[in-house]
Amino acid sequence: MTGRADDALDISVIVPAWNEEHELPATLERLREALAALGRSHELIVVDDASTDRTAELAQRFGAHVEHVQKRQIAAVRNAGARVARGRYLVFVDADTRVADATLAAAVRELDAGAVGGGALVLLEGPMPWIIKPSFMIFTMVWRHLGYAAGCFVWCRKSDFDAVGGFDESFYASEEVWLSKALMGRGRFGLVEPAVVSSGRKLRMHKPFALLFYSLKLLLRGPEAWKRREGLELWYDGQREGK
Numbered sequence: 010m011t012g013r014a015d016d017a018l019d020i021s022v023i024v025p026a027w028n029e030e031h032e033l034p035a036t037l038e039r040l041r042e043a044l045a046a047l048g049r050s051h052e053l054i055v056v057d058d059a060s061t062d063r064t065a066e067l068a069q070r071f072g073a074h075v076e077h078v079q080k081r082q083i084a085a086v087r088n089a090g091a092r093v094a095r096g097r098y099l100v101f102v103d104a105d106t107r108v109a110d111a112t113l114a115a116a117v118r119e120l121d122a123g124a125v126g127g128g129a130l131v132l133l134e135g136p137m138p139w140i141i142k143p144s145f146m147i148f149t150m151v152w153r154h155l156g157y158a159a160g161c162f163v164w165c166r167k168s169d170f171d172a173v174g175g176f177d178e179s180f181y182a183s184e185e186v187w188l189s190k191a192l193m194g195r196g197r198f199g200l201v202e203p204a205v206v207s208s209g210r211k212l213r214m215h216k217p218f219a220l221l222f223y224s225l226k227l228l229l230r231g232p233e234a235w236k237r238r239e240g241l242e243l244w245y246d247g248q249r250e251g252k
Contacts, residue, residue, distance in 0.1 A: 020044070020052075020099075023090035023102070024104055029060070030060075037071040047114055052096060054076055057076065059080075099165055107134075108205050125169040126158070127165075158185050183235045
């Protein structure tokens, strides 16, 4: 069952999107299939953050409720979706990320069993430059050890999400880290399998050495660097494939 009825639903899937007409259809098609396979009451919400392309139109074609905002800040956009969500469980999926039936089902099983939230490991779609592979492998191992959810796929109980104040809007990036930490303080938080598949477009659209230098610079600047849009061009420069 889908829709925006007054009665509570089991699952709300929230997709933040800004000029995502190229990636969004495949993401929504995959989500629609995964939700149908799950057989639970649900809704699909696309939070359109002042897009100037066909993002909203395409979302409506897939039966999604479109929530229009003008934030240009990913934490605020995700929170806007959560505010209108009617599901007991929230699942945040980036517009360029594909979620397998088994991954969504595993997340819901964990929530049914009492988990407060979690995520999944991430595979990048497409070839990866050889110089990036070692650093990405190390990052993946560290991330798995820490147990944080990657921003492209986060699931949690709405009650716990609301209790910790949602995504911290003082951050323009890394907001999933702070949400993960907050939820971990309330109960069981874990990563499910199989991994989600997210677009490797940033690797294709930026030179490998520039990406490595950029990542190192952000690490050295520390958490304060994530609290302003300036310097976070990798997230906010507006570049898109297919344009």
